[in-house]
Amino acid sequence: MSDPYGEDVLAGDWRARGRRRIPEAEAAAGLVVELPDGFVGAVVRVEKGNVGLEARGGRVRWFPLGGGFLLDGEPVVLVAPKAAASGRAYTASGSRAAAPQRARVARASRIYVEGRHDAELVERVWGADLRAEGVVVEYLEGVDHLPAVLAELRPGPDARLGVLVDHLVPGSKESRIAAQVAGEHVLVVGHPYIDVWQAVRPERLGIRAWPEVPRGVEWKHGVCEALGWPHEDQADIAAAWQRILGAVRSYTDLEPSLLARVEQLIDFVTGSDL
Secondary structure, rough: OOOOOOOOOOOOOHHHOOOOOOOEEOOOOEEEEOOOOEEEEEEEEEHHHEEEEEEOOEEEEEEEOOOEEOOOOEEEEOOHHHHHHHHEEEOOOOOOOOOOOOOOOOOOEEEOOOOOOHHHHHHHHHHHHHHOOEEEEEEEEOOOHHHHHHHOOOOOOOOOOOEEEEEOOOOOOOHHHHHOEEOOOEEEEEEEOOOOHHHEOOOHHOOOOOOOOOOOOOOHHHHHHHOOOOOOOOOHHHHHHHHHHHHHOOHHHHHHHHHHHHHHHHHHOOOOOO
């Protein structure tokens, strides 16, 4: 017998009636989606609840998974693909993690960076990759020492040398030294920053941008002073660096201009550029 009064309005989820349900879409590599601001990009990676979208020209932007995306003009909720949820591991550099293996004998090829902070940052992000490839990273304690290092190491086809230089801009001392030593078996690349600290994205430290430091003021001291951090002695500067380094979780926390140069050096010393 039918109920002349209709169904009980309290039965089931009555609040959801008539509400449009937005479909889910797996954030599979290559999927092209759009944001309301007009940004269009293809999925390149899903990591820690975020999705990386690559636009035309290679620019990658990161967004939280969830709603706010358009697929073929229709709203969708992006979710992590099932393959990603199954636990395929990646290194901090974004490379697929290699299976456990025995320690590899170090290559004769080397990567040199200017200072300790540069070496620690490279280790933080690319350490697993470098160990898998048998590449050692050493630091120069200043680019002025580079010609002497080259004279001692005598780079060759099986002993390439890659060098990462701070503030490698036209007309600088660094650019003159790079031009002097570059050769078939020596690759010198650099980033535009005064110090590798600036290669860490400022938002990771809760700031909008790295401070401008006046000429004549030691840069790291000036940065710490502007940010209200202790800066009286070297111990304070070391503590500031540990604070910065501790904010770096993966390659997504670094500026693209540094990422590309380190990847270029790794390819060069392992022969992957051939």
